[in-house]
Amino acid sequence: MSCCAPGVEAFADVADHTVAREELLMASRDLGDGLRQTDLSVPTIHCGGCIQKIERTLDALPDVAQARVNLTAKRVAIRWRGDTPPSFIEALNGIGYEAHLYDPGSETDGALSKELVRALAVAGFAASNIMLLSVSIWSGATPETRDLFHWISALIALPALAYSGRIFFRSAWSALRHGQTNMDVPISLGVLLAFGLSLYETANGGAHAYFDASVSLLFFLLIGRALDHLMRERARTAVKGLARLAARGALVLQDDGTRTYLPVNEIAPGMMILLAAGERVPVDGRVVHGRSDIDRSLVSGESLPQTAAEGSTLQAGTLNLTGPLTIVATAAAQDSFLAEMMRMMEAAEGGRSLYRRVADRAARLYAPVVHLAALMTCIGWLIVSGDLHRALTVAIAVLIITCPCALGLAVPMVQAVAARRLFEKGIMVKDGSALERLAEIDTVIFDKTGTLTVGTPQLVGKDIAPEVLALAGALAAHSRHPYSRALAAAAARLPSPFVVFDEISEQPGAGLEARAGDTIYRLGRADWALAADAATNDKEHEASVVLSRNGTLAAIFDFDSRLRADTRAAVQALRTAGLGVEIVSGDRDAPVRDLAAMLGVPYLARVSPGGKAAHAAALASAGHRALMVGDGLNDAPALAAAHASMAPASAADVGRNAADLVFLRESLLAVPQAIRIARNAAHLVRQNLWLAVVYNAIAVPIAIFGYVTPLVAAIAMSLSSILVMANALRLKSEGPVARLGGQPSRLATVSPRNMTPGPFQADMHR
């Protein structure tokens, strides 16, 4: 029963994901007939038992017409009737599943992969049937039978090419229109010329037709393309299924006293917003009423929560931790901090869009060489034999045999296998170009808060009596402040205290107060919990909480942000591989310095979001290729500016979308693993490209001298394709990170960086 009963710890997190009913209603789709559909992402679904449990629970709710679990995508589609959504998230939480709204976003990707699979099926059908006819021709059919079979082949090939070839023709045409070539240009040209020549030959009763070659070429190439696309789409879906961290809307207090839930982009400056504890600030605003603690870690990288009171300004995206607040919006969504980050990201992306994919670079070299060779062959044969038909036939045979089957498969096959290996390790790759860029990096820039450390703090120091800790834990269980959470977690295994609290209240921005009989316990900031005369601690306990009994000190609890799992091992592995490692954080100097000293890497603290992007750009202009690993909103411009980027699953939505790779597991070893797989993949891609070159070196002379028959072409192309596919499957995912391909001199320039360990760029953006 272990599999479907998540533990208590898992359940503690569930409380975070409260979704307002209005938000659910806004996100549901109208199916007509009074039926609405809501899609939820439920990341912990993982077996048949889960499916039954969830569907039974949801079906039992009133107003739910039907609930259907998708185990592959870890989603539930719920169809319901009525005006207010049934409480399905609470129902799912009740049986131990964390659930959050799923944003389908644009569904164009799904449509493209379906089109690819359909094209693949049609090409497969046509290729197998034409091959069947071709085999009988090769085994020596009489001329009449041969002609008949050629005509039947043409009849099958024409619709198949028109349907399945569209994908290549479209891309080739758009490249040509912009005066460029890509891999699809020689593919389309080869396929179309082979078909045209075969049709001409068939009409004139010729002996050789290449219908089989042109259709099976499409079939092989579509296999590579479909696999590549499906793998990436799976990764994208997994990323999309993560909980959305930005607010979708907010409860607005109208002038007439009514409360309405408005989507974020309809909130105008001057509107009053009611913000409950646990909600994220929707737009930049100022507090007009209430006190609370604000977690800014996702926005600015600061690890300590800050107190907010009347008059404090809040940035969009920060999390309200403890008390309800009334805030007045000071900027519309499109002018808020988030929108500013988006603009900086767009500005920073210029460098990356200039990157040309390996396959396109190869095509740029390959296409002119092959087309020139075909032209020379044609001219040569015309001079030697004077027979235009003969010359054209041989020239087209050259194009067919060199048609980049192996070349077209070389890159996507390796990348599909690499994406699969990464997926198994919980690392999602957005696209193939990300893998190519990741393989080239020589420096890794880490953000601190949320990346090297995990957002949740943990209790440090062990000299606390168990009964005191148990008491503090019991008190702390009533608050959602991160320190309280950490205390409650630390005390979870201790027996419950004998004290029974009569009354507990939370003072936002200060702490918790509890009364048990005559005794008053206070858990919170030292200057509040201790009586005025007792507040003698000269030590600055910035990150500490005090438990007091009637104003006298009972215990001091110190907290530290917890390192992400395997942080040391990951940094060590990166440095062993010869990569430069550095920390660039928006947090205060002291915590960043301590962490950097512990890991032994240079650092920058109090860096503004623009400063991070500028740092990544400066590295690029110094000839380095940097991988940015970060999670916050403030990292988003740097994620876009760096040569490649990675974000943890807990990252802000914008960061997750800007990053090339997203890792879902906690371990930071995902970074060296991803680099290793990307480098191994780059190595195999190079090998595959060389295999294709060797193949052409053998095949082209045969074709130029006119020895290519349809049988030879079919054998040569199938062999080279299978060779390239088999080579791609050799991709390893274990072992140390490979060094950059044979360029130790370039690595040597990486490590000594004129980056003195110390603060600079103190232009903190506030």
Next chain:
Amino acid sequence: MMNFFFLIPIALALGAIGLGAFLWSLKDGQYEDLDGAAERILFDDDSPRRS
């Protein structure tokens, strides 16, 4: 020659039926949740659930 007249259309038709069946099942959403389908076959309640 007369054999071809029957056999080739039959061969092509059989292939086309297979292709049609695949395209239909793709459109019907039968490949949307491959992992889930593998689990659902083991469920005891036989009431059909249509999506």
